[in-house]
Amino acid sequence: MNKGVAITGMGIISSIGNTLEENFQSLIDKKPGISKIKKIDTIHKDVIKVGEVDIDNAALIQFLNLPESNNYSRTALLAEIAAKEAVKNAKIKDINQYKTGLISATSVGGMDKTEKYYYSYFEENKNRKYIDAHSLGDATSKIASSLGITDFVTTISTACSSATNAIMLGARMIKSGKLDRVIVGGADCLSKFTINGFKTLMILSETDCKPFDENRTGLNLGEAAAFLVLESDSVVARENKEVLAYISGYANANDAFHQTASSENGEGATLAMKKALDIANLSPNDIDYINAHGTATPNNDSSESKAILRVFENNMPSFSSTKGYTGHTLAAAGAIEAVYSILALQNDMVFPNLNFNTPISETKLIPETEVLKKNINHVLSNSFGFGGNCSTLIFSKKY
């Protein structure tokens, strides 16, 4: 059994930046990436705001140097950019020098292509190459091939907690000794499917989302991808690797309450946070910063606030939701926020919760609204999804 799970690299592309550095700069500049949608022709384009990555597919294809015959969905394009940045950031020279796996997460997959060619596939041959790009595992397999990973490759989908569960599996596989190194993360692109899905649930905000605000009006959807490189103690020691942070705790629990709504008292979320603290062997007052799920829907923020209060009681650490920057990036959210949690640890900094004015009357929690410099040793990050999936990760400077 390995003890530590070291994070030695990360990569990200989101509406607030195409690289790790750009994302960090936007976070400290309080510069959100929320705007009117440009790349999808939807009837809702004038009434919703989204976190859209500011590069079109053609430019992404060019950046990745893909042949014209490629059948990448936008999810796959975003995923490959972030995964390659993570591998580069981890200074990996020979990917198969150690037993290396890839665990990705998505909920949209190739839906962007399917919704575009759904009926026209029957009429013309030209776009049929995208039929195989629909399945959720497709982007993962493409990245694995592109990075030359030949060992364990898989994909997780638990709605909006997907990437958190991918990171958790990676950590468990390193701990159990099944892998020496694993690239973990997730990606989702915007699609008409999800825009209309969340629209019918009446949880899409028409303005900039306001996590944890009494007058919150719902979420902004976003698109993004992020990946981490996890390595075992022995790889770190042998390669004399610089360690960005450690994954010290993780947990997955189920609310078992409703297919889409969270229970009123945040039962699943409470269980996940408590178990993650147990695994990390930490107590609530060891946590310096909570990067909350905080989607800005009435249901999530109320339920999550109650769960946080159940776990932290009178020891509330600094907390914020960064979804005011990126929007809710669905399956990718857990990976995006893992990167932000690690940046918080590295820079001893809490990133602000944008657009907050009034505390929720029942729970009265007040998130950080400015960049806060403070010593940070442990960050707890939550992600919750449809199907009652509640997952928590804890990132630490040391273990």
Add this chain to the structure above:
Amino acid sequence: MKNYYINGIGCISAQDTSKENFSFDNCNELKNNIVAAFKPNYRSYIKPALIRRMSNGVKMGVVASSIALNEANIVEPKSIITGSGMGCLKDSEKFLENIINNDEQYLTPTSFIQSTHNTVGAQIALGLSCKSYNVTYVHSATSFESSLIDAMITIDESTQPVLVGGVDEIGPHTTALHKLVNHVKKENDFEKGILNTYSKGAVFSEGAQFFVLESDKNNNAYAQLVDVTIFDNLKVNEVEIKAQQFLKDNKLQVNDIDIIILGNNGDIDFDIYYDELQANVFKDTQQLYYKHLTGEYNTVSAFGLWTACKLMKSQETPEVLKLNDKNLTSINYILLYNQYQGKSHSFILLKKC
């Protein structure tokens, strides 16, 4: 590392596999290119009020898991791990068609809510009020094997019993699209059996198989799960090497294997992966196949494991599954190998318990 025992199994497939006295001898080879699952009497497993709201995949998953849990005498598992390559296809298609056909207007959320890939695992948890570990793997034809690998780690971490399974349903539009690219066999191909179709594609079908895994065996135990491994891509000549390495990792040799269960589906482009093993390294081993009874779906390899469990317990080798005929005195080890379209390769190793 602990031991992993399969203490309960449940199966919904194109055959009447949920029947209590199921026998392979009563199975019929599929004669069509798209075959729906055999519908069990859902009312004996699910409250009628709930049945109406459940999609086919959810119903199959709930029934298969409930049979497996009953067999293992488990009321509430501590982990629920589900594989589903294509997820809840019918609800995804329905919601998407409403979006396109109605120009994004007059939509209702029900099919969107039920379209997420983790719906089956979530509905099982909801039905059992199971608040612990719950995850869904969606990696094409290794979705189920990914779930098994997680299940083994989960048992090592003592979060057991584990309910682990695979489920995939037919989506009419998705199947129609796969016909366009020759992933589905032609309708009139089946006179001489699936392996003699000599055509591209597979028979598209659906099903759900669930298993209860624990570190101790109970009175109902079928077999010990020894090991599982997956590979995204292998060349034809690499399969034999990987098979032998897998056995070596488990301190076994080819002649320790009594039965190899293969995923042949009659696809003229890709059965060559099995041909290699059949003609060479496993030529003296009893070879079996099952996709002539089940068709193809992303988690059909779970039917292979279900079959292996049945054979291990009964110590019988049904004629209908045989690719060759060897004299077997006992069944101690079964190896399973599956791939789909030359990708998503998996090996599963079972031991008598």
